[in-house]
Structures are given as C-alpha cells and as structure tokens.
Amino acid sequence: MSAIVELKGVSKTFYRGKEPVPVLENLDLQVEEGAYEALMGPSGSGKSTLLNLIAGLDKPTSGTAKVAGQDLTNMSDGELAHFRADKIGFIFQAYNLLPVLTAAENVELPLLLTKLSSSDRKTRAKTALRVVGLEDRMGHYPRQLSGGQEQRVAIARAIVNDPTILVCDEPTGDLDRKSADEILALLEKLNKEFKKTILMVTHDPAAAERAGVIRKLDKGQLQ
C-alpha cells in the first residue's frame, strides 16, 4: 500500500507578537492508505496543528506535505479550499453544526460547492444520514438532537462528499462513554467498510485502543 500522507521535515512555528513559538520541529510522518491512526499527546503539544497541516487548513513553515497525491506546500489558498472540499472530511470536538439548518441541510452544506443538482444533493445527504443511522432525524434541528446524535450528523456531513481522509480532532471529547463508543464504532465502520483513512486526535486511551496505530506527539516530535 502507498502512503496517503507523507510529511517530510515539517516544522511549524507560530508567532506570539514577535516571539516565535515552535510547535512542530522537523517532523516526518507517513500514513498508509486505509489506515486508522490515533494521535495522542499532552495538551498544547501540537496535535491540532499537525492535523490542520494534513487537512490543508494551514501550511508548514518549512518541509513538505503531500496528501492524497497532492503537494500542499505550494498550493494557493483557493487550491487548498478545493483540496479540502474534495479530499478531506472534518469532524470536530464541538460538532459545529449550523443551528439554523436541519440535520439534512447541514449534511447537504458541503455539496453546495459541487455541481450536483438539488435532488442529487438531497439523495446524497440522505444516504450519508442513513450510514450514521439518523435517517429518521433528517428534519431535526441541532438543538433537537443529543450530543451523540449531533456528532453523527457531523460525521455524515464529513463523509457526504466521499472524501479520502477523515480528520477528527477529539471527536468524543464532549461525549459520555456510551455515545463516545457509538461514535468510535461508526468510525471503525467507515474505516473497514468504506475504506476511509482516519486520523484521530484523542485524549481517551480507550478510543486510541480501537485505532490500528497509536502515535504520540511530544515536544514537536512524533515518538
């Protein structure tokens, strides 16, 4: 199998005023296509920063990042936006659904960037909601759903455009054990049945256990 994520000598330095804050230093990473990997590490160690670089939300200060066959390092902001729309599915800790839209509309949202017809978009959104087991909640607004259900809608939104990679930043961080387990089972299913490559940041050892690979980030380096 080939590497779907390939980071070489990646450094990321933020600036707090004039003072440089080095977060990642000369980091290498290879993730095989179809892998399910967990990323752990102390708070502030740069897990989100690393995830953002892979997802094309941010660019490394130095080094190269190749993801899903594309070199992100020299892409323009517009190209990065297209890359995210095509290749990446995001799952956040706080779900981040739009409160004014129903579950179905939230899932349909990323498809507004495609050329699909309105009815194709609706069919796709419905299919994605079926995958996460919320077909019967299509017309519900986020406030009418439980945390676990909201996160499943968010997962449906992340997979609706059939991305290559799912990046999850502490997807179970706000959930109780039972809901967290349901989400983890869902991610496992997406990995096994739908062959999605999954990169998941987590603090929860039980969550990390379910991934195939656990990586630890500390002091700007992968252990």
Place this chain on the structure above:
Amino acid sequence: MTLWSVAAKNTLRNKFRTTMTVLGGAVAVIAFIMLRTVLDAWNVGVEYAAKDRLGTRNKISFVIPLPKHYIDDVRNDIKGIKSASYCDWFGAKWPKDPNEFFANLACSDNIFESYPEMKVDPAVLERWKADKKGAIVGDVLAKKLGMHVGDKVVLTGSIYPGDWEFTVDGIYTAPAQSPVDRSTFFFHWDYKNEGAPAQMKNLIGWIVTRVDDPSQSAAVSASIDKLFDDRDMQTATMSERAMNNSFLGGISSILDALNIVSVIILVIMMLILGNTIAMAVRERTTEYGVLRALGFEPGHIRAFIVGEAITTSLLAGLVGVGLAYPFVQMGMGKWLEENMGQFFPYFRVNPMTALLALVLTVLLGAVASLLPAVRAGKMEVTEALRRIA
C-alpha cells in the same frame, strides 16, 4: 437549499435582534420618504411651471411696483405674445382670523387667460367681469373659509387701508400637479385702484405674459426688459420656473437642510445595521471557520454576510415603504393638501421616491456589511477554529 437561502436563514437566527434592526431601518425609511415628499411637494410648483409663461417684475425687488402703463407698452410693442395680464399683491386679512394667510390678488380681467390650468366656468367669468366688486376664489380656500357663490365677504386692508367688500362670483379649481395655488382670492384691479389712496394709484405688482412659441421665451423676455431699459424703472422678466425658483429662494437653505437630513437619516440607519452585522459576524467566527474547513472560500463567507445584510435591509425597506406609502397617500397627504394647500398643493409619495428609498436602503445595507464581510474573509481558519477547541 442554496447559498442564498442559508444566508437568509441566518437572518432569522436572532429574531429579536433582527426585528429591532428591521423596525429601526423601517423608521429611517419612513422619515426619508416623508422628507423627500416634502421636498417634492415644494418643487412641484417649479417642476410643473408652464414653459410659455413669463413674469415681469421690478428689477430692484418684488415689493416695488411698476407703473400701470407698462402693461400697455408690453401689449403694444412686444411681438410674439398671446396675452399679457397683471396683478398686484393686495395683502388684506380675513377679519375673523387675521392669522389666516392666503394670497388675495388684484388682477386684470384677463388674468385667467394667463392661467389656463385654472378651471373657471365661462358663465362665471362673464358674471365676474361685469361685477365690479366680484371675486373668484380657489376651491381649497373657499372650503376652508366657508365661502359660497353669492356670499358677500369683507377683507380688512393692510397695504390698502379700510374694509373692502366683495361678492364671491365663482370658484376656480386646478389639477393637483400644477403650479397654481388653489387658495388664491382674485378680484378686479380696477376696484382696488379706485379705492387706493392717491399716491398708490395706477401701480401694478407684476405682469404675466404668455408667449406664442415657448422656444422663443428667452428672446421675448429680453425684449420686454429692453423696452424698459432706459425708463426710470427697469424690469426683470423671467420664466415661470425661474420665478417660482426665486420665490423658493428664501427657503432654499431649509430645503438644502432637509435634503441633507434625509441622507443623514439613511447613513445613521446604515451605521446601526453595520453594527448589528459586525456583532453577528463576531458571534459566528467559529461557524465561518467551519465553513472554510469544509472548503468554502473567503468569497463565500463574504457573500453570506453581505447576503444576510441585504436580506435585513430589504425587509426594513419593504416594511418602511409599506407603512409610509399608504399613510401619506391616504391620510397625511390629503390633509396637508386641504389645510396647507398654499405650501403643499400636491403632497403625495412619488413612486420614484419609494423606489429610491428601497434601492438606497439595500445598497447602504450592503455597504454597511462590507467591512465586517472583508474582515471575516481575511480571518485565519485555524484561528477561527481555535476559539472553540
């Protein structure tokens, strides 16, 4: 679902805030429409001025009269005119209420030839011409003061002392959109001249001529002034439009002020709207970060914000126009025309004013959202997302 409908739904996110903003905007739109309508009403007299009518007055000032025989000179020596009539400002008061202001003019018998807009029954005109103390009164004034055909009325002179008795021979009316005041009291100059003190005899206030060919107005008006150039009293002749304009001259600074105020009102509305939008945008930073993560671009974010502002301001504009239009058209306008006809002969919302209010509101709404939109577009995605994580 479309990008536009997402923006529109965001508008209803905070219903209370949106309602207040829409109402605030609507009040501004109403104020704008009212002020504009006042300006339009003032300008009706200028706008609808007859192109073939000239006014001749004393070159020095309106208030200084001309010798009566000037009318003969005009009639005999000026070529290219249909008719020439004259009037004098009589300035008498209504004894029952001296504060009641209306124009009472002592005019030549052919005055209505100069103002074909004024509709007078030919029989009435004949009767009036034969009646030395006769008067023809505007319908609005007659209604207001309770004058009826056949009534004997007395006015108290101010410029020309004494009590003056008249008989109301008839009522004239005029279309709403004409420069003609429907509150004037016309009577015979000869009657005034007879009763005037010796030193005030044989004087007229101004001459009104109608030219055969409106394109020759300038030439005719120059020839009139040239005629009197080497007499001891020179004249100033101008088109009715210019004359009305010079009447308005005295209040033109007030009109300018109203004009400025009407624009200021809309600018205030824009600032209020801009503030509301900036607040909403700040609250939704994370959401815009999420949209960007999903692949939306800065242009989409800007469109969302501007789209939301346009929706809000369009609502404000529609509510404002929807309230102001029937209010002015059915209530206030009619009342003003009937009770303050000499100032507002025609007080109606010009459809262009309503359209202008709507267009300006939407435009200013869009402008108000530009700054927040541009700022939101420049936002770093990772920054926006970090606010929650």
